[in-house]
Amino acid sequence: MKVGVLGLQGAFVEHVTILERLNVKAIIVKTKEALEEVDALIIPGGESSVMGKFMKKEGLDQIIIEKVKQGMPIWGTCAGLILLAKDVHNNPSYLNLMDISVQRNAYGRQLGSFVIEEKFAEQKIPMVFIRGPIITKVSDHVEILSVVQNEIVAARQNNILATSFHPELTSDASVHEYFIKMCQSV
């Protein structure tokens, strides 16, 4: 299995480092050719407006949509979560793959960024929120995996995983392990 990390902008190297630590083959994806090669994809944290724009310009968006519809596992962290959503408050949506509504910068500016220990799929882990989004609505097809301060911050819909926080910024690899298991079972 080869996991791609979308490398248009943002903290993609951090994901690659953790995947390699878990002995998973990981590549950085910047082109259509690289995207065709991978069995799963992570969309990292960064600026959703930047990644969304260039994903479209480079024609990566259509390939991602097609592959995910055919069952390719995908995980979006922070900006990645925004790109997966079908509805983004006051902003256009991008990939329209997941039945969730999200609010960008839900905790305000950088001074609102925080770290907290909370449960992800029944396990307590450190969660880092950097100008993070929240999930404001989910459909019945979506399983809620984390709730922090009454807001949904992690969810899954079949082969699609989304987290508002950044597991790639901590030394705890549980969410990456969860995603790998998800890849193996899908």
Added chain:
Amino acid sequence: MSNRYELNKNLAQMLKGGVIMDVVNAEQAIIAEQAGACAVMALERVPADIRKAGGVSRMSDPKLIKEIQSAVSIPVMAKVRIGHFVEAQILEALEVDYIDESEVLTPADDQLHIEKDQFQVPFVCGAKNLGEALRRIGEGASMIRTKGEPGTGDVIEAVKHMRAMQTEISRISALPKANIRHEAKLMGAPVDLLMYVHENGKLPVVNFAAGGVATPADAAMMMQLGCDGVFVGSGIFKSGNPQKRAEAIVQAVTHYNDPKKLAEISEDLGEAMVGINISSMPEEDKMANRGW
């Protein structure tokens, strides 16, 4: 280290592989965001105009910063004068996402930089070499950029500063551990931070290029030299077609290692900023010499 400092370093990680663009008003900020900037830097005048205008150059009007904050959803940074801790307090009160303690503005203190660890809001600072970078990090900066020579459109100084840092990092990594304390003394750098560089072969924070980047090729060159992302000041809004050039520079930072793609990106961008050749610039006009 406190959580806040870690979170501030984390925000810089999110900016990696991106371009931070200087803007002087909300309209420019919107153009920058649409062109793919990962953050904007608010200032009163771009460096090229600061050079032309002369006089004292200060923090922007808070009203302008607020207008920019409400116009875009990407992080908004703003500049303060070196050592001007009250300008920094004001920017913190405005909740900017990053403060640039910048040599582009006229320094307010001839000896001290701001004690950045006294603030909640993150700081980025310029540096010409490893010692300077580590002094700034020691004061609390959570991101570093090369100084380059702002407002010139001449990339030579940014290259010089990035190479200086990389060469010193390689040298420090190769030295025996016993030499580090002495090296720290020579460099004027905090020992613990130099020890980090010795052990990890890199700076403990994200390092961007800045000062003189005017073309996609300039940006890609800085990336190949090992920086994490790029600041572009006068290079965009002093060029013939800001939107197109801005977009091209963003793509060049992503595809910095792909010459074919860079050739496509560089095509038909209109006039680059006119620029000033640094070799003909008197030493006292150089902004990079500001900061201690």
